[in-house]
Amino acid sequence: KQLxxxxxxxxxxxxxxxxFLSWSNPMVPMDPLWVMPSPNEARMTNQNGVGQSSSVALQSLEESQDRLEHGLLGKNSTLHEFSDRGSGDFRNPSVIVEYSSTGSLISPFQYLSHQIVRGKPPASSFLPMSYVDMEDEATTLIVTLVDSNTGLQCQLIFSVFHQLDVICRRVEIVNHADERVTIRKLMSATLxxxxxxxxxxxxxxxxxxxxxxxxxxxYQGITSIQSVRGISSHQHNPFAIIARGCALTETSGDCFGMMLMYSGNFLIEAEINEQGRLRLNAGIHPAPEFSWQLQPGEAFCSPEAILIHSGKGAGLLSRxxxxxxxxxxxxxxxRSRSCPILINTWExxxxxxNHDAVIEIGKSAKDTGVEMVVIDDGWFGERNDSEAGLGDWYPNPEKFPRGLDGVAKELADLGLKMGIWIEPESVNVRSKLFQQHPDWCIQSPGPIHTSSNIRNQYLLDFTRDEVVDHMLNTFRTLLRSAPIAYVKMDMNRTMVEAFSPSLGPLRQGEVAHRYCLGWYRFLSLITSEFPDVIFEGCAGGGGRFDAGMLRYVQQIWTSDNTDASSRVxxxxxxxxxxxxxSIGSHVSDTPNHQTHRISDLKTRSMIAFFGTFGFENDPRKLSTREMEEMRRFTALFKDLRDIIHDG
Incomplete structure (x- = not known):
């Protein structure tokens, strides 16, 4: 009953x-270069050029002495839909569960039942999931596996989107055992x-x-990409493509995409065994970065993986x-809303x-077709540098004596909207919030000063409901205080010393994932309560550019590097x-502030066209000719925006 x-x-x-599909598993060719025919290869050609059916070709393989029964080789040669540890499959498993009574890591899951339901069951928590508008858009298969020794169950959930050739997959562990279990590893998908x-x-x-x-x-062995930084990271993206038979091309060849809908620690691993068979796993990064205590009757759901196949190369896969x-x-x-063409004050x-600088920028940019001014870092609390202010989300009275509402009204008189920058997850020591709640931080055991103060800031402990609730109420008040049309949400440090004083010693392995769930709760509630506000994700640039974030935000800042050549x-x-x-892309000054490269305005604009298009430059310093050129490219983008974004 192995699935x-x-x-x-x-x-x-x-x-x-x-x-012929029944031949997928009963035998393993001794020649590792032998290729299993696909269902579309209804006919094959033998060495004499004569047409041959797939079943005949496989019969000839069966009759050949050049193959091995997988029964002789064991589970390690079988193609699994879900693989456990310790029962004969020596490849990296889909799941590792530890039983509290024995310490055993062996859990041989076998098929128990299945059901088919219309549509796509909604998520049971704030974990981001894909969705349907109408039930007939998708069909969901739920396969239940069980460890008959303990009663622990595992549900494999496949949602098939009929018109899009997409399969979304997630896994849910349900503890029907009579003891506590610890999940050490749970992959969202195994292929x-x-x-x-x-x-x-x-x-x-x-x-x-x-x-x-x-x-x-x-080649034979294990290749992996991962993040253990608390976010999906600048270093690796939770998305990978497997090309079969030849390297990935744009227009031809079989390729398989696996994208994890998750913004925290992740692992994607590709393993080729001694028979040349490939296993691709994707999910939350396992222990020691992750473990999850599951009491009897409790359930745990993995993030969702988006699986797409293309027989015509990467172009079709991307579309x-x-x-x-x-x-x-x-x-x-x-779906029906484009971000206004904005100019950001940061560079x-x-x-x-301050108030006067924002209005000056607005007046200079207005005649070029810019539609919104975004006030970036520095507008709040005692924020004059990176060492103070984070956590105190009220306008600095010296910089903005009329508050955000005052500057928004003056921009509105110019025909411009206003946006702001925030960093909800972080706090400076030099802030009122930290002085009131020094225990609200992710920190190592012991005094807070012994923890790593990266970029002069700590992460707020989003595993705690009271912390998330406080930040929600803070930003509810802020967004109601002025006509704010756009919010850029940044996150400028990674998670180290992933410890929460609010969780017991057995639950410290849950910190990173609980933090991610708390962040999703914040995103879900704030974006649903303010549906007319455009929210943009950011994490020191593109450090959290993933499908999990895109469930809640319209776009993501792609990189802090705004240099046109780098942006290509x-x-x-x-x-x-x-x-x-979804790709945040702006025209910045020249020489570029990150690379010091010099490029003309046309080049910078053309690259920024392939995204949301906006500006980071200072219009107060532009010549009349440059302003006219800026006006021309803005008008051109407005003409092309729908085609670029919608096709």
């Missing part, structure tokens, strides 16, 4: 003879592939060079991801922003999985 995998790839016609030649494409880099496309051929994310992941309001003023690679690689409309 095995038969086929994932081209759609299989209902009238096709599917008997086992037949013997063949495989290439992995990942999207990796660092700050100011996020998501660079990297492709490599896979399917773009369409799916825009229609079934992103907030419904974003014009840095921390020295960053934006090109990002578009392999994420839609153009």
């Amino acid at each position: 095995e995998h038969l086929h994932y790839g081209h759609c299989v016609p209902l009238d096709e003879d599917l008997s 086992d592939f037949h013997s063949d030649q495989y290439f992995l494409t990942q999207f990796s880099g660092g700050w100011a060079r996020e998501r660079q496309k990297i492709s490599r051929e896979l 399917r991801y773009h369409k799916f994310i825009r229609k079934n992941v992103m907030p419904k309001a974003s 014009s003023t840095y921390f020295h922003v 690679g960053i934006q090109f690689s990002t578009m392999f999985g994420y839609p153009v409309s």
Whole structure:
């Protein structure tokens, strides 16, 4: 009753003879380069050029002496839909569960039952999930597995989107055992592939060079990409593509995308065993970064994985991801709403922003077609540098004596909207919030000063409801205080010393995931209560650019590097999985503030077109000719915006 995998790839016609699929698992060819025919390969050609049916080809393989029964090799040669640890499959498993009474890590899950339901069951928590507008858009298969020794159950949930060729998969562990269990590892999806030649494409880099496309051929062994930084990270994106038979191309070849809808610690691992078979796993990064205590009767749900196949290369794969994310992941309001063309104050003023500077920038930018001014870091509390102010979300009375409402009204008189920058998850020691609640931080055991004060700030402990509730109430008050049309939500430090004093010693492995769930609760509630506000995600640039964030925000700041030449690679690689409309892209000053590279306004504008398009430059310093050029490109983007974003 082991649940095995038969086929994932081209759609299989209902009238096709599917008997050959039964050959997926009963044998393993000794030649590791032998390729299992796909359902679309209804006919094969033998060495004499004569047509041959798939079943005949497989019969000839069966009769050959050049194959091995997998019964002789054990579970390690089988294609699994879900793999446990310690029962004969030596590859990296889908799940590891520890039983409290024995310490055993062995949990041989076997098929118990299944059900098929219309539509897609909604998420039971704030964990982001894809959705449908109408039940007939999708069908969901729920397969229940059980460890018959203990009663622990596992539900594999597959939602098939009929018109989009998309499968979303998640896993839920339900503790029907009579003891506490600890989840050490739980992958959202496992894909086992037949013997063949495989290439992995990942999207990796660092700050100011996020998501660079990297492709490599896979050989026997394990290749992994991951984040243990508390966010999906600048270093690796939770998205990977497997190309079969040849390296990834734009227009041809089989390729398989696996995108994790999650913004925290993750792992994507590709493993080729001794038979040349490939296993691809994706999910929350396992122990020691993660563990989860599950009492009898409790359940735990994994993040969702978005699986898409293309038989025509990366181009079709990307278009399917773009369409799916825009229609079934992103907030419904974003489908028919484009972000106004904005100008951001950061590179014009840095921390020295004030009421007069904002109005001057607005007056200078207005005639170029700019529609909104966004007040970036420095407008709140005692925020004159990076060492103070985070946590105190009220206008600095010296910089903004008329408050945000005053500057918003003056911008409105110019015909401009107003947006603001915030960083809800962080706090400076030099802030009123920290002085009142020094215990509200993620910190190592012991006094707070022994914890790492990265970038002069700590992370607020979003595992605690009272902390999340406080920040929700703070920003509810702020957003009601003025006509704020846009909010850029930043997060400028990673999580280290992942410890919460509010959780007991057995639950410290839950900190990173509980933090992520708390962040999603904040996002879900604040965005739903203010549906007319455009929210943009940011994490020191593109450090949290993922499908989990896109469930709640309309767009994400792609990188703090605004240099046009650098942005070509960053934006090109990002578009392999994420839609153009979600890519925050602006025209900045020259020489560029990050690279000091000089480029003309046309080049900077053309690159920024392939995203949301806006400005980071200082219009007060532009010549008459530059202002006219800026006006021309703004008008051109307005003409092309719908085509660029919608196709």
